[in-house]
Amino acid sequence: MSTSALDQHREVNAAPGALDAALDAIKQYGVRFVYFQAVTITSRVLGKVVPAEQFARLATRGVMQHRTAMANLQAGRDGVLMAGGVGASEYCAVPDLDTFQVLPWDHSTARVFCSLYEPDHLEENAGVPLATDSRGLLKRLHASFTERTGLEMRTGTEPEMTWEGEGFETTFRPDSSPAYHIEHLERYRAIYQKVIDYASFMGFEMVEGDFEDAGQVELNWMYDHANLTADRLVTYRQICKQVARELGIEASFMPKPGVGYMGNGCHHNWSLWKDGVNVLAEPGRSELHLTDAGRFAVGGVLNHTPGAMLVMGSTVNSYKRFWDAGQFAPSRINWGMDNKTCTMRLSSNGRLEYKLPDASCNPFLTHAVLLAAIDDGLKNQTDPGAPTVGDIMSEVDVAPRVAVVGAGPSGCFTAQQLRKQWPEVEVTVFDRLPTPFGLLRYGVAPDHQGTKNVIRQLSRVFDDRTRFVGNIELGRNLSIEDLRAAFDVVVLATGLSGDRRLGIPGDDLPGIVGSGRFTRCVNDHPAAGDLPTVGRRVVLVGGGNVAMDIIRLLSKQPDEFTGSDLHPDTLGRLRSEGPRRIDVVVRSTPTDAKFDPVMMRELAHLASTEFRLADAGVLATAESSDPRSAALAHVVERESPAAPATTVVFHFGSTPVEVIGTDRAEAVKVRTGVHTTTLACDTVITAIGFESAVNDDLDLTLYRDADPGEDFLAPGLYRTGWLHSSTGALPEMRARARALAARIRRDHAGHHPARPGLVAIPYEVIDRTVDFDGSMRIDEAEVASASPGRIRQKVREVDAMLALARTVPAESVC
Template identity: 65%
Template sequence: MTSALDQHREANAHSPHLAAALEAVKDRGIEYIYYQGITVTGRVVGKVMPARHLERTAVKGVQQHRTAVANLQTTRDGVLLGGGVNAAEYTAIPDLDTFAVLPWDTSFARVFCRLYEPDHLSENAGAAYSCDSRGLLKRVHADFTARTGLEMRTGCEPEMTWEGEGLEAHFRPESSPAYHIEHLERNRPIVKKVIAYAQALGLDMIEGDYEDEFQVELNFMYDHADLTADRLVTYRQICKQVARELGIQASFMPKPTTGQMGNGCHHNFSLWRDGVNVLENPGVTELHLSEEGRHALGGLLAHSAGAMLVNGSTVNSYKRYWDAGQFAPSKINWGLDNKTCTVRLSANGRLEYKLPDAAVNPYLSHTLMIAACEDGLKNAIDPGAPTVGSSYEGEQDARFPRLPLTLGEAIAAFDSDQVIKSAFGPELSQLLIDFHADEWARFCGHVTDWERQMYWDDTP
């Protein structure tokens, strides 16, 4: 039987995208290419190669030690996560339809890759590498479509913080600079460069605003979830490049400062079949959700506790959910245009999932959303009545678990959610648990500035 690796190689060898890329290399003077893979935390890893080797590497691929998918992270006990030093490499094969020239240096291009077991293994040779989050989303989404006829379309709202000399934020005390054009003007160099580079790399930029002190959000058009995930990663790389050029810093840290708005990455989604959005009832004008939409929503809510290990993947992530009144959810619920809820019906046919933060791995977040929605559709899970009023008051809906409010709680909730773990597979699920459990242990053993301030002179 032909392996997944061989099928990808064969497709690349005869792909019109290969011919187009080779032509671009020749006509545009491209000298180098980044071959990009994605780690479990959403970090971009890979290799750079001279562009003259594209025709060969498009089929052969590039090799990388598999522990790269866990950021080559060693635990406190000295264990190299992802297989150890003696683990086999994976083979990264480019998806040639993602080949693009970098607008800030047109001698460089990049291409996203999917990861495979090497073909020399005695078992599972050439199989899709189970810890490749980008490849996982493609497989899960394709299987979901084959079973249900549905595809998930999403748009992300990536918030982020900019810091550096020359950046200013001045506004009335006890108010917010949100939506203030004057603050966009003060950040005009950032806005212009990010939008220009993003559009050059295929992102259809649609709107943006100044969200809070030093926080800017620039959005791109929604699309098939697989494309949205790639575009979010590309957007992050663009922002880092713009920061370098302007001599400032750009961060997707979920909660940079106490009392300041956290950096979220809300996922707006809809489900489509045969070109029709099934979340919407045609002819109904008031804010509403179809029966299929309600069941998909019910599944998403039922698995949101287990999903927190992905949606809030760092120790810092949970500072965002603790800061009540800052528009981040603190309970698992939904509402009609209610910005305090976990899921907001923001328009007919569109749901906004507010748990993912700016550091989220978008391939994992979209994978779990698909798995949760399908479980809701299969089991007709009822989301109940929408929350009226502020979610920060009142009790948690008893039908859904409590929202984990620390990384430690999120690890336990993920480990008990068999639907999400089944979608991720045993190897990736265990790697996520091991990676984040080590991070939680490191934090729990670390003395912070807050502790010094609280306890240094507290006794006697």
């Protein structure tokens, strides 16, 4: 009958004298408790505590633990524990006696690493090594490698980490570095002394250490067999956590604690040895060089580096370490002779430094992957190519990471043009709402679906390199400074949400409604509130396209909104007390007015509306070739309905001088030439342009005093759309975006990306956001719930939108 790996391990521990060293230490130090510990797939240390008097019995038998512990007892989407489920068999943890150590901070407690096995009662695979035991995996892989090649891998790691707490703050001059400052080491004396003392007690040969960045300390110990180095890295983390508890501070191995500071890497320095000789270097040769075996090994590692990221940088935070200004994390798969910009560096003869792993890695998995890649390179004699010479960071022209704030047409046009002119650029488009397209969705009149169809074109902008991030507001959830720290380029395309005031006496009276608010109301903008009742008489101030929209919306009959996305409830409020008369006050002559002739001519289709001029003479003086005057004549000279539902009177060349009223607007005093007229009203609607809303949380000081024609605000900061110029239809927005994209390309071509992009945004901010797929789920729900005669019924509440966006499609649930 053959014995299993579990049986063999038990026999080793039960052999005469095998327990002596551990039992002697228990007696010498008065140990009362022993941790039987193992390491999970994410490098957490789990296990059981055993009273010292039970150590000898359990050391030859092992302890049982639920197998899902190796996956941190983490449940999947279906609630089932990963790596086996609740009903799975337990594994057996048997101590590796040569790892028995008394804890230096409490001699009553010791710890021992365990190897893990399937239980011996199984019908199949009884007593075989547990497949999810990463520590056991490295041991078996290394033993097989040595048996086949005669080589062993020796490694030393550089575990950077961050300390934070009262009394351990770091101060240094801006644009300088605190690295290597003895002053900072002095401030951290209590930390490094405790760590070095504890590590030395536990068998580490500590060699050196330094202070590297704000809160960042690196302490190194002598290289050794890779298995021992991995064990020691896990132990080192435990030591640091204990020191932090004693000092009342935090110790973190998070790969990227903050933007603008060096990340916490864990470079693996490695070499290959055979019969006590380092095979990476030729004996007696002093210049920097690498043997053929070393080159092949490097070739294997570089060849497998893309896949190795799964374990070398295994968390979302890991990726934040690789793209940050002026830091030392690699950005290209390459190698060099003492070239610190490379992924693999021959730092000295016989030693290669692999810079991919970060401080949170599972060292057993990183060493296993590194060893397997080396083995593959040796087998296939993989050529790594010539070593890289020079600073790869400065030589490679890589497109920047761009944040566009505002997903309206200007923001989307900018993203579109950036990708068109610079395909490699990465763009993240932010918006305060869970849906993109801003003005097209909430500013274009609901009966102008032809204009809204531009959304279809802009939907194609979003892909794997142009992301939409909705439900995040600059100024509230995130500051400009946060974005500029995270992205190489920030483009402000937030538009203007405030209605420009009339600037005359009485313009603050209730009953005055801006066209922006009115349009948002009829488009069911979540923040707009209910549509105000306008009453029977309206004075509309303005003569541009927005004014034409408002005339049309106020005058149309219900059946004329077929094919729109006007909500039935909104239509009910529009028509319940719809205006019988609309006086349109336009400062300019028809020739100089801002309306598009096509928009004016569209009014002629309102069958129930009568159009008149307050002064018929305005057309008599117009040029016959003037398109605006011709369009106006087409409208006012057509045959009027016998019983008009609404009468629209145009007052061209007229200026409002005062809004009259006691508790609300009751009339508008208008000056036309030397004459003054008073127009009675229930509501005044202004359509004279937009400005920043007074309650915006966005800091406007960066561009309030900028040249109106200037899109550049500061290095890496630009503006576009109505924030650049408070006027402009879609063609002008597109042209402006094209010019801005060209400028950004000129300004940043040849610059290496300095910022990590979206990954630098705090998780608690990103966790509340909506991506483009989520916004499309909102769109689909709106279309599906459309009333008869409508193309959609918009969701008005943000919470309801978020609920739809975060609904997981049935086909994606496995």
